[in-house]
Amino acid sequence: MKYVIGIDIGTSAVKTILVNEQGEVCGEVSKSYPLIQEKAGYNEQNPEDWVRQTIQALAELVSICQVQVNNIEGISYSGQMHGLVLLDQNQCVLRNAILWNDTRTTSQCRNIEEVFGEQLLEITKNRVLEGFTLPKILWVKEHEPEIFEKAALFLLPKDYVRFRMTGTINSEFSDAAGTLLLHVTRKKWDYDICKRFDIPTEICPPLVESHDCVGTLLPNIAEETGLSKKTKVFAGGADNACGAIGAGILSSGKTLCSIGTSGVILSYEEDKERDFKGKVHFFNHGKKDAFYTMGVTLAAGYSLNWFKETFSQNETFEQLLHGVESVPIGSNGLLYTPYLVGERTPHADSLIRGSFIGMDGSHKKENFVRAVMEGITFSLHESIKLFRKEGKTVDTIISIGGGAKNEIWLQMQADIFKAKVIKLESEQGPAMGAAMLATFGSGWFDSLEQCAEEFIRETSTFYPKESNVERYEALFNIYEEVYFKTKDLNAALAAFRDR
Ligand SMILES: Nc1ncnc2c1ncn2[C@@H]1O[C@H](COP(=O)(O)OP(=O)(O)O)[C@@H](O)[C@H]1O
Numbered sequence: 001m002k003y004v005i006g007i008d009i010g011t012s013a014v015k016t017i018l019v020n021e022q023g024e025v026c027g028e029v030s031k032s033y034p035l036i037q038e039k040a041g042y043n044e045q046n047p048e049d050w051v052r053q054t055i056q057a058l059a060e061l062v063s064i065c066q067v068q069v070n071n072i073e074g075i076s077y078s079g080q081m082h083g084l085v086l087l088d089q090n091q092c093v094l095r096n097a098i099l100w101n102d103t104r105t106t107s108q109c110r111n112i113e114e115v116f117g118e119q120l121l122e123i124t125k126n127r128v129l130e131g132f133t134l135p136k137i138l139w140v141k142e143h144e145p146e147i148f149e150k151a152a153l154f155l156l157p158k159d160y161v162r163f164r165m166t167g168t169i170n171s172e173f174s175d176a177a178g179t180l181l182l183h184v185t186r187k188k189w190d191y192d193i194c195k196r197f198d199i200p201t202e203i204c205p206p207l208v209e210s211h212d213c214v215g216t217l218l219p220n221i222a223e224e225t226g227l228s229k230k231t232k233v234f235a236g237g238a239d240n241a242c243g244a245i246g247a248g249i250l251s252s253g254k255t256l257c258s259i260g261t262s263g264v265i266l267s268y269e270e271d272k273e274r275d276f277k278g279k280v281h282f283f284n285h286g287k288k289d290a291f292y293t294m295g296v297t298l299a300a301g302y303s304l305n306w307f308k309e310t311f312s313q314n315e316t317f318e319q320l321l322h323g324v325e326s327v328p329i330g331s332n333g334l335l336y337t338p339y340l341v342g343e344r345t346p347h348a349d350s351l352i353r354g355s356f357i358g359m360d361g362s363h364k365k366e367n368f369v370r371a372v373m374e375g376i377t378f379s380l381h382e383s384i385k386l387f388r389k390e391g392k393t394v395d396t397i398i399s400i401g402g403g404a405k406n407e408i409w410l411q412m413q414a415d416i417f418k419a420k421v422i423k424l425e426s427e428q429g430p431a432m433g434a435a436m437l438a439t440f441g442s443g444w445f446d447s448l449e450q451c452a453e454e455f456i457r458e459t460s461t462f463y464p465k466e467s468n469v470e471r472y473e474a475l476f477n478i479y480e481e482v483y484f485k486t487k488d489l490n491a492a493l494a495a496f497r498d499r
C-alpha cells in the first residue's frame with residue numbers, strides 16, 4: 001500500500017494526516033502552538049513553534065501508524081494565509097511572523113490606496129486589507145527599519161515550514177495571491193508594486209504550482225521524524241485553496257464553509273475576469289489556472305475558543321457545547337457579533353469589536369455558548385447573502401474545519417444558510433487537500449478531480465428545517481443591524497484599548 005502525508009499549518013495547531021491509496025485517513029496527529037498578542041490588534045506566532053510542532057507531529061504520526069516509511073511517497077502542505085515571515089541573507093528569521101488576523105496596519109493600507117487607487121484592485125483582484133502581506137511589510141519598514149534593512153526574503157507560513165524541511169525556497173500561486181504583490185490572472189509577482197514602495201524585488205520567493213515537486217526531506221528532518229529522506233515534497237497551497245480541494249470544490253456549483261480559527265465561505269470561480277469589485281476575496285486556486293472567491297469572518301472558531309479560554313478553560317469543546325441543543329433559537333434573546341479582532345466580510349473594519357446584545361439575569365453559560373455559535377454562523381451567512389446577490393447559486397455547502405465536528409452546529413448552518421449542508425468523513429479538509437496535491441504530484445491520478453472522486457466521502461447531510469429557517473430569518477435581520485449600531489461606539493472605544 002502507498003501513502004501520502006498532508007500537513008496543515010493552522011492558526012491554532014498543525015494537523016498532520018497519513019492517507020492511503022484509497023483516500024482513507026490511517027492516522028492523524030495535531031500539535032498546538034500559542035498566539036502572541038502583545039497589544040490590541042496584534043497577532044503573531046513564532047515560526048520556530050510551527051517547525052518544532054510539525055516535526056513532533058510527524059514523528060508521532062510515523063510511530064503510531066507503523067507503516068513502511070519507504071511507502072510514504074509524498075508530503076505536501078496547507079497553511080494559514082498572508083502571514084509575514086521575514087528572513088535575512090543567512091535565511092534566519094528576523095522577527096515573529098505577523099499573522100492574517102493582525103490588524104495593526106490600517107495606516108499602511110490607506111497609504112497603499114492613496115498611491116495606487118483602483119489600479120491595485122485590477123492587478124491583485126483584491127481590496128487592500130490589514131490582514132494581507134504587503135501592508136505588513138510596509139509596517140515593518142516604517143516601525144522596525146533596522147529589521148527591514150536586513151530582510152532578504154519573505155515567506156508565507158507553510159512555505160517557511162517547507163523550506164526548513166527541504167532547504168528549498170519557493171512560494172506557490174494560491175498563497176502568493178493573498179500578498180497583494182501578485183498579478184493574480186497573469187500569475188507573476190508584480191514588481192512595479194514593490195518598486196512603488198521601495199521594497200527590493202528580490203524579497204519575493206520563486207513561484208511554482210501547488211502540485212510541483214520542490215525537493216525531498218533534509219537528512220536531519222528525515223532522522224527526527226523517522227521518515228525517509230527520499231520522500232518527495234510538493235509545494236502545497238493556501239489553507240482555503242487546500243480546504244476547497246479536500247472538499248471537492250473543483251468546479252462551479254458547490255460552496256465551502258470552513259470554521260477554523262477564521263470562518264470562510266468559498267465558491268469556485270470559472271471566470272477569471274469576473275469582477276466582484278473587491279467585496280469578496282478573489283484568489284488563485286491550488287488547481288492549476290483555476291480561481292475561487294470567498295468571504296471571511298476573522299474570528300469564527302476563534303470566538304468559541306476565546307469564550308472557552310476566558311470563561312471555561314478546563315472544559316473540552318464537547319463539554320462546552322453540551323446542552324446548547326436545549327437552548328431555543330435566539331438563545332433567549334441574546335445576540336453575539338464575532339468582531340473580536342475587527343472584521344473583513346462584509347464590513348472591512350479593523351476598529352469594530354464584538355458585542356453581546358440583550359443580556360438578561362436569567363441567562364446561563366449555555367445561552368452565551370449558543371449565542372456565540374449563532375453569531376458566527378450569521379456572520380458567515382452575510383457572505384452567502386453577498387454571493388447570492390451576485391447571482392451565485394448556493395444550495396449545497398460542504399462544511400469543514402473544527403466547527404464541522406459538532407452536529408448541532410451543522411444543523412444550525414443548514415437552517416441559517418437555507419441550504420443543504422454536507423459533512424465529510426474527515427473534517428480536516430485543508431490537510432486532505434494537501435495530501436491530494438501530493439497524490440496528484442506523485443502521478444497517482446491524472447487530475448485532482450479524479451483524486452477527489454476516489455478520496456472524498458460524504459458521511460451525513462443536514463437539511464434546513466422550515467420552522468427553524470423562519471425563526472433564524474427574523475433573528476438575522478436584527479443581527480445585521482448590530483454592526484451599524486455599534487460601529488461608532490467601537491471607534492470611540494478604540495482610544496481605551498491598550499497600545
Ligand atoms: N468539538 C468541537 N465542536 C465545535 N467546534 C470545535 C470543536 N473542536 C474545535 N472546534 C472549533 O474549531 C476551531 C479550530 O478549528 P481548526 O480547523 O483546527 O482551526 P485552524 O485551522 O485555524 O487551526 C476551534 O477554535 C473551535 O472553535
Ligand SMILES: O=C(CO)[C@@H](O)[C@H](O)COP(=O)(O)O
Binds near residue numbers: 079240
Ligand atoms: O486570512 C484568511 C483567509 O484570507 C484565513 O482563512 C487564514 O488563512 C487562516 O485560516 P485558519 O487558520 O482559520 O484555517
